[in-house]
Amino acid sequence: MATTLFKFCKPFAIPIRIPTSTTTKRSLIIRTCLTSSSSSQPCIPSYKLWLYNTMSKNKQEFKPKVEGKVGMYVCGVTAYDLSHIGHARVYVTFDLLYRYLRHFGYQVCYVRNFTDVDDKIIARANELGEDPISLSRRYCEEFQRDMVYLHCLPPSFEPRVSDHMLQIIDMIKQILNNGYAYKIDGDVYFNIDKFPEYGRLSGRKLEDNRAGERVAVDSRKKNPADFALWKSAKEGEPFWESPWGPGRPGWHIECSAMSAAYLGYSFDIHGGGVDLVFPHHENEIAQSCAACNQSNISYWIHNGFVTVDSEKMSKSLGNFFTIRQVIDLHHPLALRLFLMGTHYRSPINYSDVQLESASDRIFYIYQGKKQELRIESLTALEKIIRNVLTVLGMMPQSYSEVLQQLREKALKRAKITEDQVLKKIEERTAARRNKEFEKSDAIRKDLAVVGIALMDSADGTTWRPAVPLALQEQQLSPM
Numbered sequence: 001m002a003t004t005l006f007k008f009c010k011p012f013a014i015p016i017r018i019p020t021s022t023t024t025k026r027s028l029i030i031r032t033c034l035t036s037s038s039s040s041q042p043c044i045p046s047y048k049l050w051l052y053n054t055m056s057k058n059k060q061e062f063k064p065k066v067e068g069k070v071g072m073y074v075c076g077v078t079a080y081d082l083s084h085i086g087h088a089r090v091y092v093t094f095d096l097l098y099r100y101l102r103h104f105g106y107q108v109c110y111v112r113n114f115t116d117v118d119d120k121i122i123a124r125a126n127e128l129g130e131d132p133i134s135l136s137r138r139y140c141e142e143f144q145r146d147m148v149y150l151h152c153l154p155p156s157f158e159p160r161v162s163d164h165m166l167q168i169i170d171m172i173k174q175i176l177n178n179g180y181a182y183k184i185d186g187d188v189y190f191n192i193d194k195f196p197e198y199g200r201l202s203g204r205k206l207e208d209n210r211a212g213e214r215v216a217v218d219s220r221k222k223n224p225a226d227f228a229l230w231k232s233a234k235e236g237e238p239f240w241e242s243p244w245g246p247g248r249p250g251w252h253i254e255c256s257a258m259s260a261a262y263l264g265y266s267f268d269i270h271g272g273g274v275d276l277v278f279p280h281h282e283n284e285i286a287q288s289c290a291a292c293n294q295s296n297i298s299y300w301i302h303n304g305f306v307t308v309d310s311e312k313m314s315k316s317l318g319n320f321f322t323i324r325q326v327i328d329l330h331h332p333l334a335l336r337l338f339l340m341g342t343h344y345r346s347p348i349n350y351s352d353v354q355l356e357s358a359s360d361r362i363f364y365i366y367q368g369k370k371q372e373l374r375i376e377s378l379t380a381l382e383k384i385i386r387n388v389l390t391v392l393g394m395m396p397q398s399y400s401e402v403l404q405q406l407r408e409k410a411l412k413r414a415k416i417t418e419d420q421v422l423k424k425i426e427e428r429t430a431a432r433r434n435k436e437f438e439k440s441d442a443i444r445k446d447l448a449v450v451g452i453a454l455m456d457s458a459d460g461t462t463w464r465p466a467v468p469l470a471l472q473e474q475q476l477s478p479m
Contacts, residue, residue: 047104048061048062049061049062049100049104050062051269051299051301052301052345053298053299053300053301054201054277054300054301054302055200055201055297055299055300057203060299062268062299063298064106064268064298065266065267065268065298068105068106068107069106069107069108069109070101070106070107070108070109070268070269071108071109071111071263071264071267071268071269072094072097072098072101072108072109072110072111072267072268072269072270072271073111073112073113073255073258073259073262073263073267073269073270073271074090074091074094074110074111074112074155074270074271074272075112075113075255075271075272075273075276075280075281076112076113076114076115076158077114077115077139077143078115078118078120078121079114079115079116079121079136079137079139079140079143080118080120080121080123080124080125080135080136080139081124081139081315082139082142082146082322082323082324083142083143083146083322083323084313084314084315084320084321084322084323085306085313085320085321085322085323085326085335085339085350086273086305086306086312086313086314086320087143087323088146088150088306088323088335088339089273089303089304089305089306089339089348090271090272090273090303091112091147091150091152092150092152092336092339092340092393093271093303093339093344094110094112094271094301094303095147095150095151095152095153095393096340096344096391096392096393097269097271097301098110098153098155099153099390099391099392099393100391103387103390103391108156109156109157109262109263110155110156110157111155111156111157111158111159111258111259111262111263112155112157112158113158113159113160113161113254113255113258114136114140114143114158114159114160114161115161115251115254116133116136116137116140116160116161116162117132117133117136117161117162117238117248117249117254118161118251121135121136122237122238126236132237132238133162133238136162140160144158146323146324149323149327149332150323150332150335150336150393151332151333151336151393151394151395152393153393157262159258159261159262161249161254161258164254164257164258164261165240165249167257167258167260167261168249168253168254168257169230169240169242169243170257171253171256171257171260171287171291172188172229172230172242172249172253173243174290174291174292175190175229175287175290175291176188178290178291179194180194180195180286180290181229181290182222183244184220184221185220185232186230186232186233186244186245186246186247187218187220187228187230187231187232187244187247188228188229188230188244189218189221189222189226189227189228189229190226190227190228190229190283190286190287190290191222191223191226192223192225192226192227192286193222193223194290195286195289195290197285197286197289198282198286199282200285201277201278201281201282201285201300202277202278202281202282204278204282227250227252227279227283228250229249229250229252229253229287230242230244230247230248230249230250230253231247231248231249231250232244232245232246232247233245233246233247233248251280252279252280252283252284252287253287255280255284256284256287256288256291259284259288260288260291260292265288265291265292265294265295265296266294266295266296266297267297267298268297268298268299269297269298269299269301270284270297270299270300270301271300271301271302271303272302272303273302273303273305274302274303274304274305274345275305275312276302277300277302281300285297302345303344303345304342304343304344304345304346304347304348305347305348306339306347306348306349306350307347307348307349307350308320308349308350309349310347310349313350321350323335326355328412329355329409329412329413330355330358330359330409330413331359331362331402331405331406331409333362333394333396333402334355334358334359334361334362334406334409335355335358336393336394337358337361337362337394338354338355338357338358340392341354341358352471353467353471353474353475356451356467356468356471357467357475359406359409359410359465359467360465360466360467362402362406363403363406363464363465365394366396366399366402366403366406367399367403367464406465407464407465409465410451410452410465410466411452413450413451414450414451414452414468415450416450416452421447421452421463424443424446424447425454425461425463427439427443428440428443428444428454428461429460429461431443445469447463448466448468448469449468449469449470450468451465451466451467451468452464452465452466453465453466
């Protein structure tokens with residue numbers, strides 16, 4: 001039995017049903033995040049924050065709809081495989097924004113969804129002979145592990161499509177009732193011609209809508225660019241009952257319904273990768289406005305691609321590296337630093353040298369921090385640095401532990417053991433003692449080639465990870 005939490009949107013009223021077992025918790029969070037009547041007064045920042053708004057095409061001063069509080073929705077993954085570092089960039093970017101807003105005292109309700117009902121999931125499940133919902137659940141869990149590795153804070157809510165069919169169906173009903181959609185043999189399509197503002201986010205024309213890319217090719221449609229709100233059931237696919245017969249939702253309606261369920265139709269920030277500007281976010285705007293004429297998102301924020309040889313990294317192109325593949329050889333914090341090292345709206349080109357450089361910088365930062373902590377006079381500086389690292393999501397539980405992990409990753413990339421490195425150090429020490437400097441230099445260089453730097457001091461010789469020699473030369477060579 002489900003209770004109903006009503007969100008009134010004049011002149012429309014759309015009931016958002018929330019399961020009884022979670023009603024109290026969700027309604028409490030929604031009221032705390034999105035209304036001004038809170039028992040604890042939020043901190044109101046005195047600084048000015050400027051955000052680039054894809055809708056206005058310029059930077060705007062950030063002013064939340066409710067003073068001191070922020071509602072933010074970020075489109076999550078379609079869970080049918082391990083996530084790649086293009087996904088990682090999206091969620092590191094918005095984790096950084098989430099941390100920054102919280103650092104300056106905002107109460108943030110951060111919603112990031114999972115798409116667990118989709119054509120790609122069904123196709124992958126059929127390949128593996130697995131139930132689509134079970135398959136997606138497994139990869140949702142894998143994604144959450146990846147986020148922990150990358151020091152991404154958990155959002156306030158992580159809704160899944162399969163748990164929100166009532167909200168999705170309610171929204172489709174409202175869009176139909178308001179004259180923005182039509183039914184064909186159990187399918188429901190959004191009528192783009194009824195929404196003249198279509199294209200204002202992307203600046204693209206109707207004919208640019210890519211039929212076949214989550215925009216179904218169907219001769220029955222009034223306009224080839226009309227997109228599915230509800231798809232009638234097909235043999236072997238999961239389905240849910242609806243007023244139009246058994247079926248499942250289209251991709252775009254899912255985020256409109258879930259963002260409205262948790263944040264209402266009017267909230268502060270909607271984000272995602274730049275590839276979502278069109279058609280996904282363009283379609284979201286059309287749907288939400290068709291359901292509620294007061295629908296309004298203040299800031300649309302999008303991050304740039306991760307590229308490989310100047311081409312977008314994506315599963316469909318087959319040129320991707322999963323997060324797991326990268327962190328098998330590099331520390332997760334090195335990947336996070338790499339992803340933060342370029343302005344979030346610019347493309348960032350993935351390369352071994354970039355990851356090696358990020359690993360080297362992480363080691364340098366934490367090795368310096370470990371030494372500074374021994375000096376009492378730097379206590380105040382330590383606090384400042386700790387705060388900065390926390391906001392950046394780079395604060396480890398233990399500096400020593402990260403340094404050791406960085407060493408282990410470096411040894412794995414070099415395909416050498418620490419015992420072998422120590423043996424080389426002994427050989428070099430003996431060579432120096434015997435004034436065999438040519439041999440000594442050769443040992444140092446051999447290790448440098450694979451990314452192992454030797455550090456001489458009065459206490460003896462130690463080693464640390466470094467950018468391999470060939471990659472250092474690549475960094476220095478002119479483009």
